[in-house]
Amino acid sequence: MNDSTNKVLIAGVGMAPFANHGPGKGLELARLAATNALNDAGLTYADIDYVVVGTAHPLSPRGIYVAKELGLTGVPVEHVTNASATGLAAMHSARQAVLSGDAKRVLVIGMDSPARAVPVEEIIVSEGNFPPVVSFALWAKRRMHERGTTREQLAKVAAKNWNYARSNPYAARQAPEDVTIDRVLGSRMVADPFTSMMCTPWGEGAAAAVLCADDAWPGANKQPRIRLASSAYGSDSWSRELILEGAIVGPPELSRITAAKALQLAGLTPKDVDVVQVHDAFAVEEFIYYELLGFSKPGETEALVDEGAFGPGSRQRFGLPEFSTNGGLLAGGHPGGPTGLAQIWETVRRLRGGDRVGMCHLLGSGSVCIVQMLVRD
Secondary structure: OOHHHOOEEEEEEEEEEEEOOOOOOHHHHHHHHHHHHHHHHOOOHHHOOEEEEEOOOOOOOOHHHHHHOOOOOOOOEEEEOEOEOHHHHHHHHHHHHHHHOOOOEEEEEEEEOOOOOOOHHHHHHHOOOOOHHHHHHHHHHHHHHHHOOOHHHHHHHHHHHHHHHOOOOOOOOOOOOOOOHHHHHHOOEEEOOEEHHHEOOOOEEEEEEEEEEHHHOOOOOOOOOEEEEEEEEEEOOOOHHHHHHOOOOOOHHHHHHHHHHHHHHHOOOHHHOOEEEOOOOEOHHHHHHHHHOOOOOOOOHHHHHHHOOOOOOHHHHHOOOEEOOOOHHHHHOOOOOOHHHHHHHHHHHHHHOOOOEEEEEEEEOOOEEEEEEEEEO
8 A cells, every 4th residue: 555545644743952951861752742732733642542662772661651740541652762763763653553553642752861971982882883073084085086076065064954953053063153164173083084073963852742643633723734755675685785885774775675665655855855864873874865865966976066056045946856955963952762763853844844755764773774754835
């Protein structure tokens, strides 16, 4: 069955700030984001019949404790964890609960704030991977060698995302004035070619959404109906590229195949898409995903970036979507569990504001890829 015939609607979204809150704030942040989402939907927790909670950090509270912050109603509580893709994985599980008929209204919460401070990098390295900044710096160097990508072009994408974050009140990085390429290049060097402004700040935070069946749309909710039109989910399959790329993001085919499937299930093509949120923890990633998700071809991407594609006005000027409009992982922040829900929050905001089709994309180390399509009916 084509997923576009199924009605799973996003009735509400909510956020808590992404920042360095310090250890042990998880329950407080999750309660704030969930309350904001319920208020946005015009519902209370008593109206919810299923809860899905996603955390990526092993020392963050489990889902049942998050649910108890909201009430004791006896509903099923599912806990999901899948590295950086956790938030979208939680959305996938919630969508399946609605489609199966197990639930009419599902509260989805993404949250990460560990009980004690353990750097994310330590967890990733303990799983046998390079530190992420090293892996992605090598990706960047390879692209610079093969495609001629310049530091200035990497900085241009980073500056774009920092400037988008200026209109996101929940973003981890809030610049008081427009961010320039020179400012990005002049920030502290972390791993050549990446400066600190080209790397995600990690941090803590929470975000939430309320999904519902078509016949369970809240009567008081007058917002445009946003449909979660498809959710495609993939993992590694063996290839030579998997050996070359390592286990953090898998082979390029993983994103390409998953995105194509998400579009096909929703009955859409890349030309239909107005706005895209991607896994842009490091500046080089957007270049790669412009191509893998079907929005540019190798050999033309850098020139498009130089001309201003994928930023403000891109749809009108180039027929191409805007990318990472909440600041992305680079400036919006990347706590892990809530990152995917923050993408959903931003995409719903954009679709309510006039865009029609949005795409959310995340990878989780190991590796998995999830791509979801949102459509304003």
